[in-house]
Amino acid sequence: xxxxxxxxxxxxxxxxxxxxxxxxxxxxxxxxxxxxxxxxxxxxxxxxxxxxxxxxxxxxxxxxxxxxxxxxxxxxxxxxxxxxxxxxxxxxxxxxxxxxxxxxxxxxxxx
Numbered sequence: 001x002x003x004x005x006x007x008x009x010x011x012x013x014x015x016x017x018x019x020x021x022x023x024x025x026x027x028x029x030x031x032x033x034x035x036x037x038x039x040x041x042x043x044x045x046x047x048x049x050x051x052x053x054x055x056x057x058x059x060x061x062x063x064x065x066x067x068x069x070x071x072x073x074x075x076x077x078x079x080x081x082x083x084x085x086x087x088x089x090x091x092x093x094x095x096x097x098x099x100x101x102x103x104x105x106x107x108x109x110x111x
Contacts, residue, residue, distance in 0.1 A: 009068050013061060016072065020057055028057040030073060032096040036104050047107045051099030058082055066091065 007015070020028055032053045039046045054076045061071035063084025070083035075094040083091050092098035 013069060013072055016057065016069070017060070025056060025059070028059075030055050030057050030069075032073070034096040034100040036100045038104060038108075047104065049100055049103035049107055051096040051101070051103060053094060053096040053099065 032055070033050060035048065035050045037046065037048050055073050055078075056076065057069075058072050058074055061084070062082045063071050063086070065086065065088070066084045070091075072082060074080060074082045078086075078094050081090075083095065086094070
């Protein structure tokens with residue numbers, strides 16, 4: 001509780017940066033994971049997929065797009081930009097959600 005209110009995204013990012021102050025870049029690893037479950041109403045079929053995005057927490061906020069930790073999270077297989085610096089299309093190509101739903105699409109189209 002911050003001054004009688006629940007913390008918001010900016011408060012959470014500020015706390016994360018404070019907690020990681022002095023931690024070297026190679027130790028600021030992070031991971032996002034999304035699990036998607038699609039179950040048919042009959043219960044006869046279920047598909048479970050996941051998407052994972054490994055990354056690092058930047059030393060300072062960068063970018064103006066997105067929400068949550070996007071200004072701090074830079075995917076390891078990206079080009080160094082944080083999610084908040086990427087276009088929506090670029091973010092979906094790297095993000096855990098984008099990867100999970102791409103896996104779901106593949107599972108639905110595979111016989």
